[in-house]
Amino acid sequence: MAEFMTHFDTKNQEQENHPQSSQGRRATISREDLITAALKLVGPHRSISTLSLREVAREAGIAPNSFYRHFKDMDELAIALIDQAGRSLRLIIGAARQRASIERSVIRTSVESFMEQLNTNEALLHILLREGTVGSLAFKRAVERELSFFEEELCADLIRLGQIKNAPLYEPALVAKGMTRLVFAMGATALDLPHERHAEIIEPTVIMLRMILTGAEKMAVDPSLQ
Amino acid sequence: MAEFMTHFDTKNQEQENHPQSSQGRRATISREDLITAALKLVGPHRSISTLSLREVAREAGIAPNSFYRHFKDMDELAIALIDQAGRSLRLIIGAARQRASIERSVIRTSVESFMEQLNTNEALLHILLREGTVGSLAFKRAVERELSFFEEELCADLIRLGQIKNAPLYEPALVAKGMTRLVFAMGATALDLPHERHAEIIEPTVIMLRMILTGAEKMAVDPSLQ
DNA sequence: TGTACATCAGTGAACGCGCGTTCACTGATGTAC
DNA sequence: TGTACATCAGTGAACGCGCGTTCACTGATGTAC
Numbered sequence: 379m380a381e382f383m384t385h386f387d388t389k390n391q392e393q394e395n396h397p398q399s400s401q402g403r404r405a406t407i408s409r410e411d412l413i414t415a416a417l418k419l420v421g422p423h424r425s426i427s428t429l430s431l432r433e434v435a436r437e438a439g440i441a442p443n444s445f446y447r448h449f450k451d452m453d454e455l456a457i458a459l460i461d462q463a464g465r466s467l468r469l470i471i472g473a474a475r476q477r478a479s480i481e482r483s484v485i486r487t488s489v490e491s492f493m494e495q496l497n498t499n500e501a502l503l504h505i506l507l508r509e510g511t512v513g514s515l516a517f518k519r520a521v522e523r524e525l526s527f528f529e530e531e532l533c534a535d536l537i538r539l540g541q542i543k544n545a546p547l548y549e550p551a552l553v554a555k556g557m558t559r560l561v562f563a564m565g566a567t568a569l570d571l572p573h574e575r576h577a578e579i580i581e582p583t584v585i586m587l588r589m590i591l592t593g594a595e596k597m598a599v600d601p602s603l604q
Numbered sequence: 605m606a607e608f609m610t611h612f613d614t615k616n617q618e619q620e621n622h623p624q625s626s627q628g629r630r631a632t633i634s635r636e637d638l639i640t641a642a643l644k645l646v647g648p649h650r651s652i653s654t655l656s657l658r659e660v661a662r663e664a665g666i667a668p669n670s671f672y673r674h675f676k677d678m679d680e681l682a683i684a685l686i687d688q689a690g691r692s693l694r695l696i697i698g699a700a701r702q703r704a705s706i707e708r709s710v711i712r713t714s715v716e717s718f719m720e721q722l723n724t725n726e727a728l729l730h731i732l733l734r735e736g737t738v739g740s741l742a743f744k745r746a747v748e749r750e751l752s753f754f755e756e757e758l759c760a761d762l763i764r765l766g767q768i769k770n771a772p773l774y775e776p777a778l779v780a781k782g783m784t785r786l787v788f789a790m791g792a793t794a795l796d797l798p799h800e801r802h803a804e805i806i807e808p809t810v811i812m813l814r815m816i817l818t819g820a821e822k823m824a825v826d827p828s829l830q
Numbered sequence: 831t832g833t834a835c836a837t838c839a840g841t842g843a844a845c846g847c848g849c850g851t852t853c854a855c856t857g858a859t860g861t862a863c
Numbered sequence: 864t865g866t867a868c869a870t871c872a873g874t875g876a877a878c879g880c881g882c883g884t885t886c887a888c889t890g891a892t893g894t895a896c
Binding site: 423425427428507508511512514515518548549552553555556559560562563564566570582585586588589590591592593594596597603604 | 649651653654733734737738740741744774775778779781782785786788789790792796808811812814815816817818819820822823829830
């Protein structure tokens, strides 16, 4: 995930942060370096909200007070982390969905992509899967926002798929919500398992998602079930 | 919830904790008093893992070091809280299930009971809904254990229901797991809303649960969907 | 090109704070006789 | 019943620690002329 964050050079980043200023000393570390440092520290047993400013500064190799040159406080860094985590997750899953857009296999492919990313992007996904439940209000809203993006994209996919199959869904928005929450809940469970056991989660998750989809198809056809 | 915790008198509690000793000074505060104090402090924006020993002692009206007379450390208190939360939740939902055990309405009744408890037992439910995602390993295991109890009871209910209706379910254990995770996820969302808006969560949750149930019935009948 | 100057990222020292934990203690409660 | 004693829940003081935040500073970088 490091390359994801460091493909801006320092100069560009500075201009992005302070577009009006063209003078002054160049930064030797950037906001991205601090985000990277924070990501190194979070994990299965550390949530962002338990990180201290001094810890992050230490990891990044700067004095504690230098932190303030880049972020107002730890909350601001946390929000930046959530944004980045959400952005990268949507990229990943978006790619997976495009790869396999023929009916049912889209579920399996997406779930597999998701679980695969748990291995390689563990810290980044932790943030979305778990950190939304604790922390400040602004923090929670940021996570909720990423979840909504995810749901909306899925909902659009489901409607499109229903038209192709000529099998519309009952309440597609709720189908999307249920599927999203379920995948995230199962992903959170997986994060407590060793990497080699992540695969065990895929099959049950796929089956549960199919139950929702099958149920919504049936309910669209048979209104007495609603 | 206070009455739930204080129906043991101090004497009994002491004997329960130290059954071998029949001598010594009587405690003026009990483990339960500390648990009550901790419950007063947790809420939508405070997780147990962020409580300090000194805060709990202050709330309970004892000196910080007196805490050690009752618990080894804060982790031990946290585990006790989880046990209690799980026990009370299972009681509540168990009662709801017995009240309405005729087919579909069981879903609505259970969800309504669950959401209703969010109002009255907010702090207690917070623990199960949200605290399992952060904190120590022992902490997470305790939450996972309560979730499993919940799932197993639901699974037994679903199998029994399938026999009565003569409509068996595909993978009832996964149906139970999916329903449990979904209700908990929706409950966690509800906890961030003001009380008067909790009702809004009920309808979508009921629909999503019906999708799972309907899907599992259909998949049992039509194996090509599996 | 060279020089004087402005900018500002990063620093070292210091602050007051709440924390978990320890220690030796106190004194009310209950027991033994 | 009365007395001497044991128990142990609760205490006050103290400790060292890591924390967030502040301050005046330094000195490399870039600009103006």
